[in-house]
Amino acid sequence: xxxxxxxxxxxxxxxxxxxxxxxxxxxxxxxxxxxxxxxxxxxxxxxxxxxxxxxxxxxxxxxxxxxxxxxxxxxxxxxxxxxxx
Numbered sequence: 140x141x142x143x144x145x146x147x148x149x150x151x152x153x154x155x156x157x158x159x160x161x162x163x164x165x166x167x168x169x170x171x172x173x174x175x176x177x178x179x180x181x182x183x184x185x186x187x188x189x190x191x192x193x194x195x196x197x198x199x200x201x202x203x204x205x206x207x208x209x210x211x212x213x214x215x216x217x218x219x220x221x222x223x224x
Contacts, residue, residue, distance in 0.1 A: 171217075172216075172217050172218070172219055173216070173217075173218050173219070174218075174219040174220075174221055175218060175219070175220055175221070176220075176221050176222070176223070177220050177221070177222050178222065179222065180198050180200075180206040180208060180220065180222040183220055183222075184198065184208060184220070187210060192210050193210070194208050194209070194210060195209050195210060195211055195217070196208060196209040196217075197209060198220075200224075201224075202224065203224055204223075204224055205221055205222060205223055205224055206221070206222040206224060207219060207220065207221050207222075208220045
């Protein structure tokens with residue numbers, strides 16, 4: 140890290156507060172779900188449950204195609220778990 144020579148004035152940084160609009164509650168464009176691929180749905184759900192993360196939807200299995208389930212993050216956003224069969 141370089142120090143300024145003695146007697147040199149360096150500008151101070153200022154920070155401005157920004158207002159952020161609340162998240163939309165109705166239909167909106169953009170991402171609203173994160174999806175993660177898992178190798179074994181049962182093992183993934185068991186592991187998450189052991190860590191205090193409950194499954195809030197599913198699992199739904201379409202034999203020969205996929206298994207899907209959803210968990211939520213601490214803020215309540217849904218995270219999809221998907222296993223290709």
